[in-house]
Amino acid sequence: MQNSKFDLAGKTALITGAGGLLGMEHAAALLECGARVVLTDISMAVLEAARDKLKASPAQVELHCMDVSRPEQVSGVAQALQAAGIRVDILVNNAAIDPKVKGGEGMVESSRLENFPLDQWNQQVAVGLTGAFLCSQVFGTGMAQDGKGGVILNIASDLSVFSPDQRLYRKPGLPDDMQPVKPVTYSVIKTGLLGLTRYLATYWADRGVRTNALSPGGVFNGQDEDFVQRLSALIPLGRMAQRDEYRSAVQFLCSDASSYMNGQNIVIDGGRSAW
Ligand SMILES: NC(=O)c1ccc[n+]([C@@H]2O[C@H](COP(=O)([O-])OP(=O)(O)OC[C@H]3O[C@@H](n4cnc5c(N)ncnc54)[C@H](O)[C@@H]3O)[C@@H](O)[C@H]2O)c1
Numbered sequence: 001m002q003n004s005k006f007d008l009a010g011k012t013a014l015i016t017g018a019g020g021l022l023g024m025e026h027a028a029a030l031l032e033c034g035a036r037v038v039l040t041d042i043s044m045a046v047l048e049a050a051r052d053k054l055k056a057s058p059a060q061v062e063l064h065c066m067d068v069s070r071p072e073q074v075s076g077v078a079q080a081l082q083a084a085g086i087r088v089d090i091l092v093n094n095a096a097i098d099p100k101v102k103g104g105e106g107m108v109e110s111s112r113l114e115n116f117p118l119d120q121w122n123q124q125v126a127v128g129l130t131g132a133f134l135c136s137q138v139f140g141t142g143m144a145q146d147g148k149g150g151v152i153l154n155i156a157s158d159l160s161v162f163s164p165d166q167r168l169y170r171k172p173g174l175p176d177d178m179q180p181v182k183p184v185t186y187s188v189i190k191t192g193l194l195g196l197t198r199y200l201a202t203y204w205a206d207r208g209v210r211t212n213a214l215s216p217g218g219v220f221n222g223q224d225e226d227f228v229q230r231l232s233a234l235i236p237l238g239r240m241a242q243r244d245e246y247r248s249a250v251q252f253l254c255s256d257a258s259s260y261m262n263g264q265n266i267v268i269d270g271g272r273s274a275w
Helices: 021-032 044-054 071-083 107-111 118-145 184-203 225-232 247-254
Strands: 012-015 036-041 061-065 090-093 150-155 209-216 265-268
Touching (some): 012 021, 021 036, 021 044, 021 090, 021 247, 036 044, 036 071, 044 061, 061 071, 090 118, 118 150, 118 184, 118 209, 150 184, 150 247, 184 209, 247 265
Parallel strands (some): 012 036, 012 090, 036 061, 090 150, 150 209, 209 265
16 A cells, blocks of 8 residues: 555544444555554444454554543543644544334334434434544544545445335335334434535535545345345345445545545445435
8 A cells, every 4th residue: 555545654544333344444444555553442342353353463453441421421532642742634424323123022113213212313313423523522623623634434324315214114014004114213323424414524624624425335244034035136236245345435435546435425235215
């Protein structure tokens, strides 16, 4: 990567929800370009497991417990990094609560709009949307203030550009009003992230802070075969994504390779939104 626009040597990238499926992929992608990564998540055990899997040199990886919905934890991590002389150059807002659509007891009715519990709405919005705002406020302000700029990448979803096809989640034998659905929160949060992306992109453009969004399609992770077949039938490429298929987009969006890109959303969905 040396001397390439993708080179991130000397840069530090903070990733939220870094212990999850895609968070680790983002970390691997950025490490590959030479960045140091600050992995953050709600549990140290999860972070340590992620670090072990990444097999990076200890100097390249920092771990911090950080609940993105808790302002004091976000500023606490910012202060700890500052005290250690670490400047966050890249922020990847990746953390989210992804409500898995299951047809289990009690889950079915509660996912539906008519019954969706307010506490779940509040909790999911607090992590997926307010969390991205809080992290951008703290780490983005740091990038904007010292004149060196930086990059914010918001991880949205293909559901930021279209509505969930609820037929994907149907369970045989259940009446229509008991069928599980992808909850309303997911659409609202992911669409909201695009608004945040555009707002930040213009707000700090004169400070050299670029903000973009990446909207991945569904990643294959052992979901049940029926679901995978139904979803694959909606995707021109005929399959779900492999977990590492967003890495090069993350490298592009977080580096100077995308230096003239700001306020945009890259949708990588196997062509689903083109159909
Ligand atoms: N996996 C997919 O198919 C897919 C598709 C499109 C978009 N996405 C998006 O990609 C991102 C990562 O998804 P994933 O599949 O890796 O999910 P995941 O559930 O595997 O990981 C999410 C991580 O966020 C962490 N988290 C939860 N609450 C948190 C909080 N309050 N503060 C900090 N961290 C918290 C979890 O501990 C977890 O490690 C999400 O924004 C998701 O919506 C995923």
